Amino acid sequence: MKTPPFEKFLEMDWEEIQPLYDDLEKEQLEEETLTAWMTGWSDLRKLVDERYARLSLATELDTTDEEAEKAYHAFLEEVYPKTQTADQKLKEKLLASGLVPDGMEIILKKMRTEADLFREENLPLMTEESKLGTQYNKIFGAQTIEWGGEELTLTQVKSAMLTTDRNERKQLWEMTSERQLADRDAINDLWVKFMGIRAQLAANAGFKDYRSFRWLQRLRLDYSPEDSKRFLAAVKQVAVPAATRVYQRYTKRLGIESVRPWDLLNNQTTFNLPAIQAFETEEEFIARVGAIFNKLDPVLGGYFNTMRESKLLDLMNRKGKGPGGFCTSFATVGLPFIFMNSVGRGSDLRVLFHESGHAFHVFERINLPYHHQWRPGLEFAEVASTTMELLAEPYLAEDRGGFMSVEDVAISRLLNLEEKLLFWPYMAVVVAFQHWVYENHQLGTDPAACDQKWAELIDQYMPAINWKGYEEVKQTGWHRKLHIHLAPFYYIEYGLASLGAFQIMAKAKKDQARALRDYLKALALGGTVTLPELYRAAGAELAFDTATLGEVVELIERDLAELEKKIS
Ligand SMILES: [Zn+2]
Structure with a gap:
């Protein structure tokens, strides 16, 4: 099977897409052909994923764009559900084959769980x-x-x-x-x-x-x-x-x-x-945050710079833009995109740090061979983002080379930790x-x-x-x-992830370079290992106990006391 380029796929209707799934469905699945088959399926999933992401994003970037809305809805109604049903059939085919592609053990376990839970009679419910x-x-x-x-x-x-x-x-x-x-x-x-x-x-x-x-x-x-x-x-x-x-x-x-x-x-x-005013223009916003990521780690600075140069940041609030902030990604090229509604407030900085953490995850997981392996589940996805919030924020202050007064940063930080x-x-x-x-x-x-x-x-x-x-x-x-x-x-999920992120922050207080190295290593694993393994790779533990939470709470309270001293 040869997957079409994305520009072509974007225009294809279901009748044209279906044969791509049919080819995979018909193919004899054997040890020798497994990698090629998986790659073909993965490429197809990337096309669908990116089409979804781009069409949906277009409606968010301009909610008044009727063409964009029409295209998105047509996709949601006529194409997307059919791709999902066809994708499910391929999952069943792989499960039935008894074959386990390298690095797919955990993903197959999840697929099997889903298949076990599936009941036709539950669909109408x-x-x-x-x-x-x-x-x-x-x-x-x-x-x-x-x-x-x-x-x-x-x-x-x-x-x-x-x-x-x-x-x-x-x-x-x-x-x-x-x-x-x-x-x-x-x-x-x-x-x-x-x-x-x-x-x-x-x-x-x-x-x-x-x-x-x-x-x-x-x-x-x-x-x-x-x-x-x-x-x-x-x-x-x-x-x-x-x-x-x-x-x-x-x-x-x-x-x-x-x-x-x-x-x-x-x-x-x-x-x-009153709220802290932190910047005026998008350019200023991006330059300031970019400088902080550079200071934090050259790899992170590089990723952020790629986003700036490739216009993968749309950060300012404007009329007609959809609400909120999020990070999405373009699967065929393996690049993230950050959408926000900034108005220049101090809290916008925190949101961009957070979403950048999600974006770094996208950059890191790109080397995994299959699309199936990308997503780790929210319990860890939010570790990636929350850690960035925690580690980047202190660099905003003048005494750490930033552009905000020590007191303003202390106020922002205090509110964040609280x-x-x-x-x-x-x-x-x-x-x-x-x-x-x-x-x-x-x-x-x-x-x-x-x-x-x-x-x-x-x-x-x-x-x-x-x-x-x-x-x-x-x-x-x-x-x-x-x-x-x-x-x-x-x-x-959010509570567990936050506990994980604070554990990484505690490590970073002792050795930030090492903590960031582990962090990136864990991000690169995508969803290929268990949650406890992901946490451990990042230098933390997936924990539920009083001792672990107690240590983190103590750390937060110590930091809060320090911050209060900086606020007049
Ligand atoms: Zn998040």
Whole structure:
């Protein structure tokens, strides 16, 4: 089989693409032909991957470009699902052959798990589940409040909450909460349906409960629900007391008596006002961050420079651009692309460091022979990005050759470290809640019991936040955590990855060159080894225990104390 060049593939419809899959499907699979067959399949996957990435990106770069949207939707409707079905057939063919291509052991194990979980009768249930998800999104998408004669969406409320006027924050928060409580019954109804479908999905696949089914569906082959619970216990023991200390210092910083929900961003994070202005133009932004990566490591500096020269960075906010920030990649050429909505704030620097970590992963994994081997799973992908945030940030300061004042960098760093520390207790609430829900299916299906459990968990893991007078809002927090509804059990990944990144940071404090060498070596492994092996290669441990988390929390608290001294 000869794969077409990307420019040609971009124009091909399914009738033209199908023969490419058919050729692979028909070929006799033997030891001698295995490498060539795998390469052919891998090349085809790269074409599909890049077509998806480029079409999707085009709609994000200009949301008003109707042509781009048409092309993307046509691909999503007419081509992409068919490529996925055809790809599944090739997976089955490889599994049935009993052959194991070099470096594909772990990937095959995952493929086998997926094949074992597959049930024809679950397909309509999954469609049903994603339709419920759409309804969930619709309910939240329609929520707006009236503010200053204007109608604000929830996203706009978030920016409006960034005000020094505490009373204004309180009013905004109260109005939003009231608006959200009006949809309480609707969310509860959806929840009962979600739970029914999930129990059925698990039963059809021969599992006694949804959690054990879902665990495998998320391809968590290297840790168990028990490991996850050990991590929660560790969080309770060491991260919760440290978080309480952070909240106590925060009350002093704001000059308030106790932390109320309207003093936090996204339920858990502290913030600083006014925001720090860090740069004016994209050129300046790129040059400054490029200089920092160069200082950190010449390899990283080189990668970033390639991105600059090849125009793989689109960083500034502008009218018509889609929201958020992310790193995508062009598989046939093996290059990353970073998309952001910067406005010149200090926090934009952190986002670019983070996304660059993902981009470096793309550069490093390119030498793996097959596309199948690229993705390591989020538990490690986020180690790559978070580590870059942690290691690059200090170089912003003048005393480390940067362009920002020592105090401004100390403020940014403090907020970053606080956010990462405060995340663990909140993560624990979200994860513990789901353990409880699926261990107690009947109670877990009862919204009133869910309310009670959520409030209980908030008291256990986030005791420093004062909810007095707003008990109903507190209890229904699980309504507003979309992962619980749309992506069950998807959350601990961030907490584990963060713990991994801090371990690397601790190593870097002793020997940064060595820490970065290990980091790059681990990135280059893609998804070809197990998670514990990936962490170990990067100089860390995939850990769930109190001792490891305790050491990292101690390190964070020491750094926070140092940073506070630099802030007047
Ligand atoms: Zn990320």
